[in-house]
Structures are given as C-alpha cells and as structure tokens.
Amino acid sequence: MERTLFKSMYYKSVSRKVIFAVVCVVIAFIALGLQLSFGYYDVGFVESYQILWDHICGNFPDTDIGLKKDHIIWDLRLPRSLAGMAVGAGLGVCGAAMQSTLKNPLADPYTTGISAGAGLGATISIVLGVCLIPGIVGQPSIVIDAFVFALIPSLVIIAFSSIRRKVTSSMMILIGIAVMYVFTAMTTFLKLTASEDSLQDVYMWSVGTLGKANWDNVWFMILATIFGMVLFIMLARRINVMITSDTSAVSLGVDPKRCRLLVLVIVSIVTAFLVSFTGTIGFVGLVAPHMVRIIIGSDNRYLIPASAAFGAMMLICSDVIARNIGTGLPVGVITACIGGPVFLYLLVRQRKSVW
Amino acid sequence: MSSADEACGEGTAKDRMKEEYRKYTFRKVLFMLACIVCLVILFGYSLTLGSHEIDFFTVFTTLWDHITGVSYDIGTPEWTNDFLVWEDRLPREVIAIIAGVGLAIGGAAMQSVVKNPLADPYTTGISSGAVLGVTAALALGITAGSISGNYGIVANAFLFGMIPTVVTILVSRISKTSPATIILAGVAMSYLFNAMSTLILISSEAGKIQEAFLWQIGTLQWTTWDDFPMMFIIVAVGSVVLAFTSKQLNILTMGDESAKSLGLNADNYRLMVLVVLSLMTSAVVSFIGIIGFLGLVSPHIVRMIIGSDNKYVIPAAAIFGALFLLTADLIARTVIEPGELPVGVVMSFIGGPMFLILILKSKKGVW
Numbered sequence: 089m090e091r092t093l094f095k096s097m098y099y100k101s102v103s104r105k106v107i108f109a110v111v112c113v114v115i116a117f118i119a120l121g122l123q124l125s126f127g128y129y130d131v132g133f134v135e136s137y138q139i140l141w142d143h144i145c146g147n148f149p150d151t152d153i154g155l156k157k158d159h160i161i162w163d164l165r166l167p168r169s170l171a172g173m174a175v176g177a178g179l180g181v182c183g184a185a186m187q188s189t190l191k192n193p194l195a196d197p198y199t200t201g202i203s204a205g206a207g208l209g210a211t212i213s214i215v216l217g218v219c220l221i222p223g224i225v226g227q228p229s230i231v232i233d234a235f236v237f238a239l240i241p242s243l244v245i246i247a248f249s250s251i252r253r254k255v256t257s258s259m260m261i262l263i264g265i266a267v268m269y270v271f272t273a274m275t276t277f278l279k280l281t282a283s284e285d286s287l288q289d290v291y292m293w294s295v296g297t298l299g300k301a302n303w304d305n306v307w308f309m310i311l312a313t314i315f316g317m318v319l320f321i322m323l324a325r326r327i328n329v330m331i332t333s334d335t336s337a338v339s340l341g342v343d344p345k346r347c348r349l350l351v352l353v354i355v356s357i358v359t360a361f362l363v364s365f366t367g368t369i370g371f372v373g374l375v376a377p378h379m380v381r382i383i384i385g386s387d388n389r390y391l392i393p394a395s396a397a398f399g400a401m402m403l404i405c406s407d408v409i410a411r412n413i414g415t416g417l418p419v420g421v422i423t424a425c426i427g428g429p430v431f432l433y434l435l436v437r438q439r440k441s442v443w
Numbered sequence: 444m445s446s447a448d449e450a451c452g453e454g455t456a457k458d459r460m461k462e463e464y465r466k467y468t469f470r471k472v473l474f475m476l477a478c479i480v481c482l483v484i485l486f487g488y489s490l491t492l493g494s495h496e497i498d499f500f501t502v503f504t505t506l507w508d509h510i511t512g513v514s515y516d517i518g519t520p521e522w523t524n525d526f527l528v529w530e531d532r533l534p535r536e537v538i539a540i541i542a543g544v545g546l547a548i549g550g551a552a553m554q555s556v557v558k559n560p561l562a563d564p565y566t567t568g569i570s571s572g573a574v575l576g577v578t579a580a581l582a583l584g585i586t587a588g589s590i591s592g593n594y595g596i597v598a599n600a601f602l603f604g605m606i607p608t609v610v611t612i613l614v615s616r617i618s619k620t621s622p623a624t625i626i627l628a629g630v631a632m633s634y635l636f637n638a639m640s641t642l643i644l645i646s647s648e649a650g651k652i653q654e655a656f657l658w659q660i661g662t663l664q665w666t667t668w669d670d671f672p673m674m675f676i677i678v679a680v681g682s683v684v685l686a687f688t689s690k691q692l693n694i695l696t697m698g699d700e701s702a703k704s705l706g707l708n709a710d711n712y713r714l715m716v717l718v719v720l721s722l723m724t725s726a727v728v729s730f731i732g733i734i735g736f737l738g739l740v741s742p743h744i745v746r747m748i749i750g751s752d753n754k755y756v757i758p759a760a761a762i763f764g765a766l767f768l769l770t771a772d773l774i775a776r777t778v779i780e781p782g783e784l785p786v787g788v789v790m791s792f793i794g795g796p797m798f799l800i801l802i803l804k805s806k807k808g809v810w
Contacts (some may be wrong), residue, residue, distance in 0.1 A: 193623045194561040194630065248803060258560045259802060262743060265561070266798040269736050273791030276660055280785065284649040291652055295641055371634045378627060418645070421638040428635035432610070435628055436618045 105390040108383060112397035116173060119404045123169045124161050126412055131157055140166070163303065171301035171309050172407045172419070173400040175362050176372055178313035180399020182355045183373035184380070184392050185320045188327045189351045190257040196374035197359040200264035200352060201241030203368040204271040206360065209237030210293045210367070211275045215282045227300070230293070231364045238360035241267040242352055255345050256334070260352070295418040296369035298407055305365050312361035317396050319354050324388040327351070331386075371424045372399050375431050382434045402427060471755040474748055478762040482769065486540070489773045490532050497524050505529070530668070538666040538674065538730070539772045540765040543737065545678040545727040547764025549720040550738030551745070551756050552685050555692045556716050557622040563739035564724040567629040567717065568607025570735075571636035573728045576603025578640045578655050582647040596658075600729035607632035608721040612714055620710040621699075625717070660785045661732030663772050670730045681723035685716065685757055692716070692753040734768070736790050740798055741767055747805045767794070 124136040131139070139161045142149070149155055182197035190199065198204075210230050212218055219229035220236050245263050249255045279287055301309070320327075326347055330337050334344040359373075376399040377391065384390055406422040413422070490502045497505070505521075505528045515522035549564030557566065565571075576599035579585045586595030607629065614628040615621075644652050685692075691712055694702045702709040724738075741764040742756060749755055771790040776783040 192559060192561060193626055194559055194566075199561075244799075248799075251803065261561055262802050263799065265739065266795045266802070269740075269791040269798075270795035272735075273788045273795070276785065276788050279656065280788075284653050287656065288649045288652055291644070291656075295645075370637075374630060375634070418641065421641050421645075424634040424638035425642075428631045428638070431631040432614055432628060435624055435631070436614055438618060438624075 102390075105384045105387075105394065108380075109390070109394040109397045112394070112401045116397065116401040116404050119401065119408050120169050120173070123172070123404060123408050123411070124165050126408070127160070127165060129157075129160055131161060136161055167301045167303050167306045168298050168407070169404060171306050171366065172298050172404040174306070174309040174313040175298065175366055175369060176376070176399035176401070176403030177396040178309070178316055178358050178362050178399075179369065179373035180376040180380075180395035180397075180402075181313070181316050181320050181392055182359055183399075184377035184388070184395040185323070185327060185351050186355055186373075187377055188331055188386070188388050188391070189348050190261060191331060192257065192261060193378070194374075195261070196370075197355055198363075198368065198370075198373065199261060200245060200356070201268035201271060202238045202356055202359045203363060203370075204268040204275070205240050206234040206238035206363040206368065207294055208271045208275045208278075209233035209235070209364075211278045211282075211290050212237075214289050214293065215278045215286050231305075234364035235360050237271075238363055239356055241271070242356035245352060246349060249345065249349055255348070257348060260348065292418075293367045296367035296420045297418050298366060298369075298403075300365065308361050309365060312358045313396075316354055316358035317393070320351075320392050321389075323347070323351065324392050327388045327392075331388075369403070369420045369423075371420060371427055372403055375427055376402055379427075379431060379434055382438045468755075471749040471752075471759065474745075475755075475759050475762055478759070478766050482540075482762065482766045485766065485769050485773065486536055489536055489769065490528055492773070492777060493527065493532060495523070495527055497528065502528055506533075534668050534671060535663050535666050535772070536769065538670060539663050539768045541671075541674050541678050542663070542727045542731055542734065543741075543765035543768035544682060544761040545674075545723045546734065546738040547741040547760040547767075548682050548685055548757055549724045550740075550764075551742035551753070551760040552692065552716050552720045553738075554742055555696050555753055555756075556713050556720075557626050558696060559622065559626060560743065561739075562626065563735075564720060565633075565733070565735075565738070566626060567611045567721060568632035568636060569604045569721055569724050569728060570733045571633040571640070572607045573600040573604035573725065573733065574655070574659055575636045575640045575643075576600045576729075577658050578643050579603070581654050581658070582643050582651045597729045601725050603636075604725040604728055605721065607636060608717065608725075612717060616714070620713055622713075625713070658732050661734035661787050662783075662785055663731055664776075664783065666731065674726050674730055677726040678723050681719045682761060684719050686761075688712070688716070689753040689757045692757070696751075696753070734787050734790070736787065736794055737764055737768055740794055744798065744801055747801045 121133050121136055124140070125131045125133045135157075139149075139158055143158060143162050149158055179197050183195075186195045186197055186199055187193060192199075210233060213230040213233040217225070217229075218233075219225065220233055221229075224232065241264055244267050245260055248263055249260075252259075279290060282290065326342050329340050329342045330344055330347055332340075337344045337347075362369075377395045380391055380394045380398050384394055402423060403419065406426065407419045409426070410417045410419045410422045487499055487502050490506075491497050491499055501524060505524050509525055509529050515525060546564055550562075553562045553564055553566055554560060556562075559566075577596055580596045580599045586599050610632050611625060611628040615624045618624050640655075644655060691707055694705050694707050695709060695712060699709040702712075727734075742760045745756055745760045745763050749759055767790065768786070771793065772786045774784075774793070775786045775789040778784060778789070
C-alpha cells in the first residue's frame with residue numbers, strides 16, 4: 089500500500105519535470121515559427137512550417153514566389169533561429185553543469201575565463217588585425233582568434249591541476265579569476281590604443297549577436313551543443329554525486345578532481361565554439377539553470393536537459409522580440425530586460441532554497 | 444600524583460596555549476606592520492615624483508609644516524614645494540588609500556557575508572548601477588536633481604549604484620535572506636542594469652561609447668580635494684563599523700543555525716553589513732570609476748597569507764588594499780611618459796600572476 093503511494097508520488101514528481109521540459113520545447117518550436125514568419129518579407133506562421141517541412145522532404149516549390157519564400161525561410165532566417173536555439177541550449181547546459189560541479193551559484197559557462205579569453209582574441213583581431221593563422225582577414229579571423237584564446241584559461245587550470253595533487257572547486261574558480269583579469273587587462277590595454285570605430289566594433293562583438301549566423305557556421309554551433317548535451321546527460325549522475333562533498337564522492341567511486349576537469353574541458357570546448365561565432369551572450373548561461381532549479385529542483389538528471397530546453401526557449405523568444413522591436417538590438421539585452429524581472433519574481437516566490 | 448604537580452601541569456599547558464596563541468597572532472600582526480611600513484614609504488616616495496622632483500624627507504617635513512600651519516611667502520621654493528605636495532600630489536595618494544581600504548574591506552565583508560569566493564564589493568550590482576547612472580548622464584544628459592557637469596556624474600553614479608542594492612535587499616527580505624538569494628538577486632539586477640546601459644550605448648555615437656568606457660575602467664587621475672570629504676567620511680565610518688563587528692562576521696561564516704545559537708540575528712546582521720559596504724563601495728566608485736580586481740583579490744591574498752579569521756582579515760585586507768592600489772597607481776603613472784595607464788590594467792597585470800603563484804603555493808584551502 090505504502091509502496092504504491094511512494095511510486096505514484098515519484099511518478100508525479102518526475103512527470104512534473106518532464107512536462108516542464110516538454111512545454112519549453114513546444115514554446116521554442118512556436119517561437120521558431122514566429123521567428124521564421126516575421127521580417128521584411130512576411131510569410132504566414134503556418135506557411136513557414138509548411139515550407140520547412142517541404143524543404144526537408146525534398147519537395148521544392150516550382151513557382152517563382154514559392155522559390156523566393158523557400159530561399160528566405162531556409163537560407164536567410166533558419167540559420168539564425170537554429171543558432172539561437174543551439175546557443176541557448178548549449179549555454180544553458182554548460183551553465184547548469186558548471187554551477188553543479190563548482191558548487192557555486194555565481195558560476196556560469198564563462199566563469200573560468202572563457203569569455204575573457206574570447207574577448208581578447210576578438211580584440212586582437214579587430215584592433216591589431218592579427219590572425220593566428222596567417223593570411224586570414226575579417227570575420228573568420230575574429231572567429232579563429234576568439235576560439236583559440238577562449239581555450240587558454242582552461243589549459244592554465246589543467247596545467248595547475250597537474251602540478252598540484254588536490255584541486256578544489258574554489259581553487260579552480262580563483263585560478264580562472266586570475267587568468268580572466270590578466271586577459272581583461274590586456275583587452276583593456278588594446279582598447280585604449282584603439283580608434284573610436286574599432287572600439288565600437290569590439291563593443292558590439294562583446295555584447296553578442298545571432299545576426300552573423302549562416303549555414304556555414306551554424307553547424308559548428310549545433311554539433312558543439314549536441315556534443316555537450318549528450319556528454320552532460322551521461323555525466324549527470326556523477327555530477328549529482330559530486331554535489332554532496334568531495335569525500336562522499338570518493339567513497340561513492342567518483343574521482344572529484346578528474347570529474348571536475350572533465351566537466352571543465354567539455355564546457356570550454358562547447359562554449360568556445362558558441363562564443364567565437366556569436367560573441368559573449370550573457371545571462372542565459374547563468375540564469376536559465378537557476379530558473380529551472382527553482383521550478384523543478386536541482387537533480388542534475390532533469391536539470392541538465394531541462395536547462396537546455398529552457399535556455400533554447402529563452403534565447404529564441406528574446407531573439408524574436410529583439411528582431412521585431414528594432415534593428416540591431418542585441419539579443420542579450422532583451423534576454424536580460426525580460427529575464428531579469430522574471431528571475432527576481434521567481435526568487436521572491438521560491439518556497440525552499442535550492443542551493 | 445600530588446595536587447601541586449597537577450596544578451603545575453595545567454600551568455604549563457596554559458602557557459603552551461598562550462605561547463601558541465601569541466605565535467598565531469604575531470604572524471598576522473607582523474604582516475600588517477610590514478604592509479603599513481611599505482605603505483608609508485611608498486606614500487612618501489610617490490609624493491616625490493612628478494615634473495618637479497622633491498626629495499623624500501622634504502616631502503614629510505613639508506607635510507608636517509603644512510599640518511602645523513607654517514605658511515610661506517608666495518614664490519619661494521618652500522611655497523612651491525608645499526603647493527605641489529599638498530594641492531597637486533597629495534589628493535591623489537590619499538584618495539588611492541581611501542579607495543583601496545574601502546574596496547578591500549567591502550570585498551572581504553561581502554565574501555564572508557555571502558560565503559562565496561567569487562563575490563566582490565560589486566556583487567549586489569553596484570557597478571552596473573553606477574555605470575547606468577554615468578551612461579545616462581553622459582549619453583542622455585539625465586542627472587539626479589539636474590546637477591550639471593562632473594558632480595552630476597558623481598551624484599548619478601552614487602544614486603544609481605544604490606538602486607540594485609536596495610532591490611537586492613528588498614528581495615532577500617521578502618523571500619529569505621540566504622546568501623544564494625542575495626547573490627542571485629544581485630546578479631539579476633546587474634544584468635538588468637547592464638542591459639539598460641547597453642541599450643543607451645548602442646543608440647549613441649562612437650564618441651560617447653569611448654567616454655563611457657573610459658569612465659568604467661576607473662582612474663585616479665582627476666582626483667582633487669573636493670572628492671575627499673564625502674569619500675573619507677563614508678569609508679572611515681564603514682570601515683570602523685565592519686572592523687568592530689568582524690567577530691560577528693566570523694560567526695556568520697559558520698552558518699545561520701550556529702549563528703542563531705550563538706545569539707546573533709544572522710538576517711539582520713547580514714543586511715546591516717550589506718548596507719554599510721554598499722554605501723562604501725558606491726562612494727568610492729562614484730568618484731573614481733569602477734576599479735575591479737582589488738576588491739575581489741586583496742581579501743583572497745590576505746587570507747592565503749594570514750588565514751581566514753575575519754578579526755585580522757578585515758584590517759589586513761584594508762591595509763593591503765591601500766598598498767596595492769597605491770603601488771599600482773604609482774606604476775600606472777610612471778611607466779609611460781607622458782600620459783598614464785589605467786590603474787585597473789596595471790593592477791590586473793601585477794596582481795593576476797601574483798595571485799596565481801599564491802594559489803599554487805597555498806598549502807591548505809582557506810575556503
């Protein structure tokens with residue numbers, strides 16, 4: 089009797105979590121339709137799904153207007169929407185994993201200095217016009233520099249961990265901070281020597297935008313995100329164990345140092361891919377996991393996939409709004425303007441502490 | 444064993460304990476004294492530097508004479524020295540010390556209050572609020588109480604800097620005053636205010652972006668005696684309050700339950716500390732811009748050297764912070780001629796590697 093009661097309670101709590109994730113995915117899907125149908129050339133909401141479906145099935149339209157619509161939807165608008173979902177999901181997952189492994193509510197995908205590294209790379213490319221691979225100029229050079237520099241802080245942390253036997257999570261955070269400040273100082277130094285126009289370019293890069301997405305680069309973002317999601321969902325149980333304490337983790341058969349470094353490496357790779365194409369889009373990686381935590385609790389088995397769904401939803405919805413309010417409005421601004429108050433509301437309403 | 448022997452044994456144990464305790468405090472006091480000596484030497488040295496060189500001892504005699512009210516005839520070399528030291532160079536050094544003390548104590552207190560090594564004085568969103576205030580003043584010409592010019596910027600930075608803190612405190616009051624809530628509410632407010640600054644900056648021209656950027660990185664270049672009174676009073680009062688309640692800060696780090704059982708109202712005390720340190724930070728930031736790194740790292744460095752007893756960390760961090768900012772400022776203004784580097788950049792360049800070495804060398808975790 090009691091057992092069935094337990095079982096039904098458990099199913100109820102699990103189904104709540106699953107429903108939450110599904111609702112996020114559905115909203116993201118609806119936002120995708122909105123995203124595709126709005127623009128200089130209006131396409132109907134349902135029609136846009138129709139066109140997508142036809143393109144995927146290989147039924148290309150034979151009329152001129154049909155081809156034009158297909159081109160607009162598939163080539164011009166879809167990459168941006170997919171990039172939005174990939175970046176949102178990727179940052180959401182990485183943020184959740186980072187917060188859980190470092191046991192710190194202030195952690196986000198950029199905590200270990202990835203954004204500072206990417207920012208330095210981008211600034212070097214924009215201000216000095218130098219690319220790490222010679223002969224490449226313009227946008228690709230920014231991407232390459234940003235990507236390479238984004239990985240440096242994590243390499244420093246790994247190097248330190250190989251010297252010291254014990255590496256606690258706060259030590260990792262502090263090393264990240266030190267590297268981050270050195271990088272930021274270099275960036276600031278470069279910015280001071282920069283002309284007004286390149287300073288504006290650097291500023292625009294650091295704010296982050298989805299506008300540069302196209303079919304050539306969106307694949308990298310999607311694959312990086314899927315890579316991160318799969319690995320973190322597989323690691324979720326281990327991360328759960330790590331939350332207790334390092335000693336309990338050891339006694340339960342998880343090597344905390346190795347697990348932390350593994351998470352760090354995955355987060356760095358995924359985030360470096362996302363950041364180098366879009367610039368540092370903030371807020372989602374930090375706040376999406378927190379919102380999910382407040383709503384469904386902090387069991388990483390559900391938290392990680394739900395953060396992906398919620399992050400994707402958050403970013404694509406913000407991008408729909410950003411594109412329709414005004415031109416050139418960065419998506420991060422909208423995310424923060426809407427997400428900030430919602431987050432405060434959730435904080436006020438939360439019943440029990442999840443940290 | 445006779446009772447006399449027992450008493451004797453107790454006595455030696457007590458002596459040993461005393462001895463150990465003395466050793467324990469000795470190291471900490473020694474560290475502080477060393478920092479103070481460095482600070483005084485550096486303070487004197489940086490007053491000698493400038494377009495007109497004044498030697499080290501003349502600086503101190505000139506200062507002493509000024510304080511004791513000796514006056515000179517206009518145009519004499521003594522008068523020139525007095526003018527250069529007192530009006531031209533001293534404000535900058537004094538304000539560097541005040542700012543260093545304020546930010547370092549703010550950082551140490553914030554890290555203890557929210558129990559997070561990532562926290563700094565700006566955690567509740569003060570910096571983003573101040574940036575919004577300044578951006579609004581520079582780009583849109585909106586100032587609090589429509590004070591124009593430089594004071595409009597200062598007033599805006601101060602008032603806007605306090606808004607996120609007030610909201611954070613309100614949220615944590617309504618919900619619950621746990622460290623995580625304070626941090627998260629602060630984060631939400633920071634993002635919100637940063638987003639608003641971005642909105643303003645995007646729609647403004649490139650020149651305004653540069654101006655706002657220059658304010659943000661913080662500098663001591665434009666400091667005068669006019670900045671001194673408000674900053675000094677707020678930082679001095681705040682430091683004294685936090686230094687005298689550092690024992691409670693220790694209790695707070697043990698957890699709310701233990702704090703309660705030891706007779707400390709954790710929620711009220713936390714809010715008191717937050718208010719005090721926010722006022723201090725806001726006062727510093729609104730005059731000299733946002734100087735990062737110092738508030739976050741000085742308490743950590745001090746903790747690595749003398750341990751994490753707040754009774755010592757707070758004063759030691761204050762002295763170390765002042766020393767750190769003064770050194771960085773000295774390097775910032777002498778390393779390139781003419782002109783100068785932003786002090787925040789110098790600080791990160793020296794502090795970053797130093798911090799890495801300390802982390803690598805630290806034997807036990809202090810967090």
